[in-house]
Amino acid sequence: MxxxxxxxxxxxxxxxxxxxxxxxxxxxxxxxxxxxxxxxxxxxxxxxxxxxxxxxxxxxxxxxxxxxxxxxxxxxxxxxxxxxxxxxxxxxxxxxxxxxxxxxRMDRVLEVNASDFDCTVEPGITREALNTYLRDTGLFFPIDPGANASIGGMASTRASGTNAVRYGTMKDNVLALTVVTAGAKEIRTAHRAKKSSTGYDLTRLFVGAEGTLGIITSITLRLQGIPETIAGGVCSFPTTADACNTVILTIQSGIPVARIELLDETQMRASNAYSGLTFPEQPTLFVEFHGNPETVALQSRQFAEIAAEFGGTEFRSTANLEERNQLWKARHNAYWAQKSLMPGGGIISTDVCVPISRLADCVEATQEDIRAHGLLAPIVGHAGDGNFHVGLLFDDKDPADIAKAEAFVARLNDRALSMDGTCTGEHGIGQGKMPFLEKELGDALDLMRQIKHGLDPDNIFNPGKIFAM
The missing domain is CATH 3.30.43.10 (Uridine Diphospho-n-acetylenolpyruvylglucosamine Reductase, domain 2)
Incomplete structure (x- = not known):
């Protein structure tokens, strides 16, 4: 990096x-x-x-x-x-x-098939604009990376977000694509059928390719029904390990949580100040459940029992839209809250992902690393997937501080890989993660290069990303 x-x-x-x-x-x-x-x-x-x-x-x-x-x-x-x-x-x-x-400017909704729970859109439409368009159909597109990203960009980077623990990531929700490839030909990777066993999975090949294999011109998406009841709440814990272990047991117990987000004490301090919240400055879980009133109430009680086992504060869920919006707006503004801790400084927003059983180990070790090196680095994560983000603040005009920050990022990635995790759960590789992808996949990069050369022999599509040719 x-x-x-x-x-x-x-x-x-x-x-x-x-x-x-x-x-x-x-x-x-x-x-x-x-x-x-x-x-x-x-x-x-x-x-x-x-x-x-x-x-x-x-x-x-x-x-x-x-x-x-x-x-x-x-x-x-x-x-x-x-x-x-x-x-x-x-x-x-x-x-x-x-x-x-x-x-x-290619931002149209081309087709909505409400009875099939799918739609086809152009790549420039944003996720918020799509859900506004879909509102009257009773359907919504659940992938929420926080930023109001374009659907084409989300497909290209295999985006994820707060709802992924229940609804999956972009790779699970893109049914088909049209893509302009190196011969200026537009290909269609699949049709709208929910499953297919016909040949190579070209849709998955282009989802996450970061624009290095062609330019996406339309995306067919899987949709979900808007839940009858949505309820969420907050629970604070004595330690980050307690919060992480609550997440682990919640997932292992099969409770169908829709969102379960971890914010450490530093992130809570930043979010309270930036978003005007008054929560305890302790490791905290933001949680949300989707379903009918009875199932949401049951899931909330089950989660509260697990949280209590690990010393969590009383969990009270609310279906009040204004309260929920305030909560998730604060979560989505976590990056800007982090930056407010060091005005004028630089920030590296980086993520890793580990198997859910290793989440507590990885987060604890990362916090120990932060303390040992005197760093300012709030942690926030999509804990239900084993995915967490570190917002590392530093003096981006000081070469020594830059070197210190980069060394931390390298240790973080090595730590995740040592736990059979990945160097990025959802940010993608781009330029910044290239060295760590090579550590993660080794000789498999040679196969990626062969695919890239076969589809883009002149290396015109987003060169210099993912790996060097």
Whole structure:
């Protein structure tokens, strides 16, 4: 993850100039080369420096995406698909220059099949806009990574979030895709059937490929019925281990919790101050249940009994919408609450994931590491999946502090891998996690490179991400 490892590669100057000229002629004002616009399309909520594209183009249809890809293929110019820019590992940087393809104007809902619980959308629509559109159908799309990300970006990074413990991640909720590949051909990876045994699982291949194999132009999604009753609440614990062990036993007991989020004492201090809450500054679980009134009440009682075994405070659930919204808004604002602990400083928001049985071990060891090195690093996580995030605050202008922060991140990833976990549960690889992916998968990266070369022989789709070619 070292800053020195994030370098700008060789640029195809003549090809870039030719593509910009051709795109300008075709797209007019929908092709932008101003520095401010380009900088916005290299923005990334991490400390990895931005690497600007040479231009930004705004397609409005699949046919226009095909035309862009055809030009880029002809001149061997990089294309970086852009959703909302909320990714965390330098995914949208342009280390070789090239064209940022902003999908924001392809934001239509193409089809809703309410009786089949699915819909098809363009990649630029955001998850909040989709759920607003779906509200009158009685259905919703449950994947909630916190940020109001685009559906195309969520598919490309295999996003997850607070609801994943019940509803799964993007890989579980994408039924089919259309993708423009290196020959400027649009392929369809599957149909709407809920299961299929026909050939390679191309949908799963593109979900999580981080835009390195093609540009997604439509996504068919699995939907869920809006629950009759939604209730949630808060429970505080003497130690982080007690909170983690409550999560572990809750999951192992088969209680169908919809959300179960861990916030350590440092995160609670930050969230109380930033979001105007008054909870104890102790390790805390935010919990939510979905179902009918009877099942939600039963699940709440079962959880309360488990929490009490580990010294948890009295758990009171509420179905009040305003109270629940306040709770989850505070959880979604955890990143900004973290930053408020060190105004003007840098932050590395990083995540790992371990088997649920090792969650307490991994979080405790991480907290010991934080204390031993005198770091300021709140922990918050989707604990029901064994996935947690560390917001490491540091002086991003001090080389010694940068080195100290990077050393912590390396230890965190090594710790997760030693517990048979992964270097990222949902942030993706991008540029920042490349060294740790090699540690995690080893020779399997060679197979990934073969797939990449086979589908994108000129390396035009988001080059310099996931692994080096």
């Amino acid at each position: 070292a800053l020195s490892a994030i370098k700008t590669g060789r640029r195809n100057e003549s090809g870039i100039a030719a593509v910009i000229a051709a795109l300008s002629e075709r797209f007019g004002e929908r092709l932008q080369t101003g520095e401010a616009v380009r900088a916005q399309h290299a923005h990334t909520t991490t400390y990895i420096p931005g690497q600007l594209p040479d231009a930004v183009v705004f397609p409005q249809s699949s046919e226009e995406v095909q035309a862009i890809v055809a030009l880029a293929s002809e001149h061997k110019v990089p294309l970086i698909a852009f959703g909302t820019g909320s990714s965390l590992e330098g995914h949208i940087n342009a280390p070789f220059g090239g064209i940022s393809v902003d999908m924001g």
